[in-house]
Amino acid sequence: MTAPTVDVHAHALLPRIEALVGGLPGYAEARALDARRNGPDALAVSGPMVRDRIPALTDPAVRLARMDAQGVDVQLVSPSPSHYHYWTDADTAEKVYRLAHEATAAHCAAAPGRLRGLGLVPLQHPDLLVPALDHALEQGLVGVEISSHAPGRELSDPAYEPLWARAEKTGAVVFLHPFGCTLDERLDRWYLSNTVGQPTENAVALSHLIFSGVLDRHPGLKIVAAHGGGYLPTHIGRSDHAWRARTDASAGCAELPSSYLRRLYFDSLVHDPRVLRALIEAAGTDRVLLGSDFPFDMGSDDPVGALRAADLSEADFHAVRGANAAALLNLSPA
Structure with missing residues (x-):
């Protein structure tokens, strides 16, 4: 029995x-x-791109067919x-997160053995x-996605401590996926x-979690960073130097x-296969999971092939392909 191929x-x-938020103040x-x-220019390209992908984004049957073509067992x-x-x-x-959870759970219910879901939490309202x-x-989702x-x-704000504590206690997955970059018109x-923008935001958010001590206070948190964690894992040496050299950093x-x-x-x-190898070296083979950004144009149409291109050992390849995620999500072997 081998681990399923899992795209997180x-x-x-x-x-x-x-439909709910359109037209609101x-x-x-x-x-x-x-x-x-x-x-x-970006909006002119993104609009048609998203419209072309609406079937894959909304229809579980289309999603499953695409997964089959990619050799992905679980998303x-x-x-x-x-x-x-x-x-x-x-x-x-509150209405947004309830709708998100119900709709995502219904989408995944079309193939419960192959689709697992994440919800949303409103970071602008810490009490929620x-x-x-x-x-x-409660809806059967395995965790939540945050920006x-x-x-x-x-993310270092003390107001978020109850979220980290609850996620740690429940074993919920927290998927860190930025949306928008505060560098604004410069980009x-x-x-x-x-x-x-995306790798910058990943690096900033992870740095807040690290340097603020969130991961010290909540060592059991299951945080998954999109886009390989952005720039941070391959440039972490600068952070280490600051921690050693400066009392404010440490x-x-x-x-x-x-x-x-x-x-x-x-x-x-x-x-980039070289960056993937560097990420694995920095974080450890057991901490990297297959990801595609399905079905958007900034993703990979062949995530397993992209992983194979990194020329890993067979053990490392299969760990990233699915064994690590299967353990994280408590999935059964394929």
Whole structure:
């Protein structure tokens, strides 16, 4: 018996959420901010790209057929990060996460042996985080997806301590997937908002979790960082140097920053076999999971082939292909 091939980075589009928030106060401003951050050229490409992928994002039968073609047995399905809507008020935010959980659970119920789901939590309303996580788990989801920050709050904010404590206690997976980059117009050309913005946001968010001591206080957290953790794992030496050289850098965490990489999980979506090998060296083979960003254009249509291109040992290849995720998600062998 071998571990199933598991893709931990795959998305679903949930139209009921957009129907709920469209036209509400703040919606137009949020759309305008997104447009400003990405720039007109990116939006002109992204619109048709997403429309072409709506069947794969919404129809479980199409999803399963694509998974078969890719050789993927199980997907961990998370809502599109465009559904975060961290601008909403508390009442709307609760409606958003409830809709997200019910819709994702229904989508995954089409093939419960092959689809597992994640929910959402409203980072802009810390008092709703634990109820939102609990609701996700009650719906049969295995955890939640979060962005790299919320307006005015970093992931190091003490207001998030109850979320980390509850996630640790329940064993819930927390999938860290940024949406939007606060560098704004500096990245509004050539799709820099994604190619530079996403790995930057990953690195900043993970640094807040490490340097603030969140991972010291909650060593059992199951955090999975999208996009291979961005720039941090391959540039962690600079963080280690700062921790050794400066009292302000070392004040919040007990150990070298690089040691915390082995307390986190990372997907394999780095688009470069050399970077993937470096990620595995930095974090450990048991901490890297297959990820594709299904079905978006910045993902991989052949995640298993991309993993094979890294020229790993057979044991490491199969660990990343599925054994690590199977252990994390408590999946049975294929």
